[in-house]
Amino acid sequence: AEGASGDRAGRRDLRAAASRVLLANWTGASTVPSHTLYPHQWSWDSAFIAVGLARLSPRRAQRELETLLGAQWDDGRIPHIVFNPAVPHEAYFPSPDFWRSSTAGAAHGAPSDIETSGIVQPPVHALAAWLVHESDPETSGRRGFLERVYPRLTAWHGYLHSNRDLGGHGLASVLHPWEPGMDNSPCWDLPLERVDPAPATTFRRADLTHGDAADRPTDLDYGRYVRLATDYRDRGYTDAGTRHAFVVEDPGFNAFLIASEHALAAIALTLGQDPGPHRRRARALTTALVARLWHAEAGLFLCHDLRTDTPIAEKSVTGLLPLLVPDLPAPVVRALLRTASGEHFGLGSTTALAPSYDLRGHSFDSSRYWRGPAWFNINWAVERGLRQHGALTRADDLRQTILATSGASGFAEYVDPRTGRARGTTDFSWTAAVVLDLLA
Ligand code: 9WN
Numbered sequence: 001a002e003g004a005s006g007d008r009a010g011r012r013d014l015r016a017a018a019s020r021v022l023l024a025n026w027t028g029a030s031t032v033p034s035h036t037l038y039p040h041q042w043s044w045d046s047a048f049i050a051v052g053l054a055r056l057s058p059r060r061a062q063r064e065l066e067t068l069l070g071a072q073w074d075d076g077r078i079p080h081i082v083f084n085p086a087v088p089h090e091a092y093f094p095s096p097d098f099w100r101s102s103t104a105g106a107a108h109g110a111p112s113d114i115e116t117s118g119i120v121q122p123p124v125h126a127l128a129a130w131l132v133h134e135s136d137p138e139t140s141g142r143r144g145f146l147e148r149v150y151p152r153l154t155a156w157h158g159y160l161h162s163n164r165d166l167g168g169h170g171l172a173s174v175l176h177p178w179e180p181g182m183d184n185s186p187c188w189d190l191p192l193e194r195v196d197p198a199p200a201t202t203f204r205r206a207d208l209t210h211g212d213a214a215d216r217p218t219d220l221d222y223g224r225y226v227r228l229a230t231d232y233r234d235r236g237y238t239d240a241g242t243r244h245a246f247v248v249e250d251p252g253f254n255a256f257l258i259a260s261e262h263a264l265a266a267i268a269l270t271l272g273q274d275p276g277p278h279r280r281r282a283r284a285l286t287t288a289l290v291a292r293l294w295h296a297e298a299g300l301f302l303c304h305d306l307r308t309d310t311p312i313a314e315k316s317v318t319g320l321l322p323l324l325v326p327d328l329p330a331p332v333v334r335a336l337l338r339t340a341s342g343e344h345f346g347l348g349s350t351t352a353l354a355p356s357y358d359l360r361g362h363s364f365d366s367s368r369y370w371r372g373p374a375w376f377n378i379n380w381a382v383e384r385g386l387r388q389h390g391a392l393t394r395a396d397d398l399r400q401t402i403l404a405t406s407g408a409s410g411f412a413e414y415v416d417p418r419t420g421r422a423r424g425t426t427d428f429s430w431t432a433a434v435v436l437d438l439l440a
Contacts, residue, residue, distance in 0.1 A: 013407075014407045014435060014439065015435075015439050017407060017432075018406075021411050021427045021429065022433060025427070025429045025432075030063070032084075033045045034429065036210040040084050041067065041068060041071075041082040041084070043068060043078050044125075047065070048380070048430040050128045050433075051434070052433025053433065054131065055135065055440045058136040059143070061135070062143065069152045069153075072152055073105060073111070076157075077159045079101065079118060080117045082114065092206050094229065099233060101118055101237075104233045104237060105118050107236050107237075108236070118229075118237040119179050119229065119232065120160075121181050123157065123160060124256050125153060126260035126267065127263045132145070133145060150271060150273075154264065157281070160172040160257060163239040163240060166244070170284055170285065172249075172253060173247050173248060174246075175228070177192070177228075180318065183369060183370055184218075184370050186358075186361060187318070188246075188248075190312060191246050191248060191307065192221070195224040197226075198226040198227045200219055203222070214367055244307075248312070251302070251303065251318050251321060254285060254289050255325055256321070261278050261281050262278070262279075262326060286328070290332060293311075298319075299335050301318070301322050314363075315344050316370075317345070317354050317355065322385075323381075323384075323385025328389075340354065344358045346359055347394070347398065350418065351417040351418055352374075352401040353374035353376075353401055355417035356370045356373055356378065356417075357370065359372075366416045366417060366419075369414070373417060373424075374414060375413075376431040377431075379402050379434075383399055386398065402435070403435060403439065406431050406435050407435070409421070409431075411427050411432045411435070412426050412428060412431060
């Protein structure tokens, strides 16, 4: 009994600590991922944050998503950063004067009164909106939350289904390593080799003021990120009909899109509208995902380079994220479960949390950002996927590990997957948010 009450007290303390992080990172209408490294609003961060905030204040969770949707472009895209005008430009690179969204993005209906980036991040938003609604349907219904967000979320998916199906195979593609959210994943090493880096003298990184250089992407990576973003901007943020140096189909990005399409079906049904179009889209995306990106011999989904039309032979955790997709073929699910706990990801044995990249991969690095460290938003998604496919004990174990590691690391941005040691910044919003959700 003492153990049980100690456990209860531990959970209470963890909840209080996670709540303090989110309250401190709230800026009045949305939440920063981190006051130091990322002092604006980020797209997929806000989706995870809303899921956690819903456990503290459903109204605030709704506000978080609606602030982000307020910066949506007329073409449907949700920008990956919404800039806070009160924050000085030097605080983050690339700043609004780099992206110039209100002018360079005018042809696509970028907002004129607020500055944003011009690229996107994984579409976790409809899933988040549905989870926010479900956490308190009464408040959501009374405030007309779903009625307001549904058309915007539908337009967002419309953008991805049309403008971003650049391969013509029914999947959304990404045009910059920042878009799938796993910036310096070894998956991008080959495609990035074709990109001529912008000279280091033409920009100034702000991240190294707050982050350890050994935990962050390299200067060469940054030179290439800047080149790709500059080219996209200079072509007015146009997707179709121009040649993109970097264009990739990413399984994690598409898995979130499918989970979110199912969420749109649930939202439509709740609003008394026809869920059929969303269900058909989810089915078509699932078929395309398996046909294009599943590699039985590798035991997971691989990214596909559309420039060379070849699969990218790197095992990244993005290839396990399709566990979020409800109706995968049974042999695919079985293989994914085997891969998750096998030698490459070691879930439950070598590592406690899923690493971002192959433990045995030639580029594995336990500290450097998306080249090995374990991230809490991704592990939250893997936990959901395991649970959805009936791997309940493994989901429970992973849940306990997420809870234990997050608190002990000071709500780290990411951790060494073998030791759980904190990397990057601390008091990181989505780490606190997934804790609040998993404790509920
Ligand atoms: C660039 C905010 C974001 C996350 C990304 C993560 C990191 C930005 C950066 O931080 O990327 O978008 O400056 O490094 O890679 O997933 O959304 O937390």
